[in-house]
Amino acid sequence: MKLTILGSGSPEAYARRASTGYLLEIGDDKILFDCGGGVFDNLVRSGRLPSDITHLFFTHLHTDHMMDYARLVHAAWDEGAPPLKVWGPRPIARMTEGYFGRDGVLSPDLYARTELAPSQQVWVARGGTLPRAWPAPEVTEIKPGFSFQGNGWELKSCEVPHAQPAFDCMAFSVEAGGKKFVYSGDAGICDALTELTADADLLIHWCYRLSTDDIHPAIAEFSPTPEHIAKMAQSAGVKELLITHFRIHMDSEEGHISAKAELKEHFAGPATIVDDLDVYEI
Template sequence: MKLTILGSGSPEAYARRASTGYLLEIGDDKILFDCGGGVFDNLVRSGRLPSDITHLFFTHLHTDHMMDYARLVHAAWDEGAPPLKVWGPAPIARQTELLFGRDGVLSPDLIARTELAPSQQVWVARGGSLPRAWPAPDVTEVKPGFTVEGDGWVLNSCEVPHAQPAFDCMAFSVVSRGKKFVYSGDAGICPKLSALQRDADLLIHWCYRLSIDSVHPAIAEFSPTPAEIAKAAQAARVKRLLITHFRIHMDSAEGHASANAELAEHFKGPAGIVEDLEVYAI
C-alpha cells in the first residue's frame, strides 16, 4: 500500500495545507478518503488524473471533507471515466442528486456540455460518443460498521464521536497483504476506534488542537491532544503514528515542537506531523 497526503489541513483557508484528503493505492485501485477543498489540485500536482480514482470513501460530510467532491466527479466525467464508486453516510445520495441531477445546481453547465452542438463536437473529437450521458456517481449510503471487500483489500469502519447527531462520523481501516492502515477521520478517542486501530502498521489521526492551546470544554472533549493520541496509539500497539488536520496557528515552530515532544514522550515508534504531498509506504 502507498499513502499520499493530498490534504492535511482544516476548514481554514491556508496555502500550506489543503483541507482533508488521503490517497491509498493498492494494485490498480486508487482509493480516496475524503475530498476537501484543495484536494483536487493536490491530486493533479501529485501526478494523477481525476479519472484515476476508483473508490471514494467519506468519513463524514463536513465541507472540509467533501468540498471538492463535485469537482472530482465532474472532471473525471469529462475525461470519460466510468462512474465513480462512492461510499458515505446520509445524505450523500441526496447531495449528489442536488449536484448532478436534472434539476441540480450543475444542470445548466451539463445541459450546455451535452446538448449544444459545439460542445458535442469537442466531446466527439476527444473520442466520445453521442448522446452524452450526465455524471452519475455510483453512490452507496452506509452506516458505521460497514465493510467493503476490494481486489486484495478489505475496508472496515467504526463510529467515532465528532459531529453527531448532525450526521454519522466514521473511521476506516484497510487491510491488504498482512498490512493495516487506519484513518481516524475527525475523531475523539473512543473504544471503537481503539479496537479498529489495534496493531495498525500506520495510523493517521486528526489533531485539531495542541496541549498548549486554551479551548472550550466542548472542543476538548472530542479533539484529543498529541499526547492523548500518542497514548491511545501506544496502547493499541500501533507501529507508526502520523498526526494531521493541523490548523494555521498550530504550524508555528512552537506548535510543532510541542506536538513532536508529546509524540516522542508517549509513543515508542516512528511518529510525526504530515505535510501535503508526502508519500508513505505501508
C-alpha cells in the same frame, strides 16, 4: 500499500495545507478517503488524474471533507471515465443528486456540455460519442460498522464521536498483504477506534488542537491533543503514527516542537506531523 497526503489541513483557508484528503493505492486500486477543498489540485500535482480514482469513501460530510467532491466527479466524467464509485454516510445520495440531478445546481453547465452543438463537437473530437450522458456517480450510503471487500484488500469501519447528531462520523481501516492502515477521520478518542486501530502498521489521526490551546470544554471532549493520540496509539500497538488536520495557529515552529515532543514522549514508534504531498509506504 502506498499513502499520499492530498490534504492535511482544516476548514481554514491556508496556502500550505489543503483540507482533508488521503489517497491509498493498492495494486490497481486508487482509494480516496475524503475530498475537501484543495484535494483535487493536489491530486493533479501528485501526478494522478481524476479518472484514476477507483473508490471514494467519506468519513463524514463536513465541507472540509467533501468540498471538492463535485469537482472530482465532474472532471473524471469529462475525461470519459466510468461512473465513480462512492461510499459515505447519509445524505451523500441527496447531495450527489443536488449536484448532478436534472434540477441540480450544475444542471445548466451539464445541459450546455451535452446538448449544445459546439460542446458536442468538442466531445466527439476528444473521442466521445453522442448522446452524452450526465455524470452519475454510483453512490452507496453507509453506516458505522460497514465493511467492504476489495480486490485483495478489506475495509472496515467504526463510529467515532465528532459531529453527531448532524452526521454519522466514521473511521476506516484497510488491510492488504498482511499490513493494516487506519484513518481516524475527525475523531475523539473512543473504545471503538482503539479497537479498530489495534496493531495497525500505520495510523493517521486528526489533531485539531495543541495541549496549550485554551478552548471550550465542548471542543476538548472530541479533539484529542498529540499526547492523547500518542497514548491511544501506544496502547493499541500501532507501529507508526502520523498526525494531521493542522490548523494555522498550530503550524508554527513552537507548535511543531510541542506536538513532536508529546508524540516522542508517549509513543515508542516513528511519529510525525504530515504535510501535503508526503508519501508513505505501508
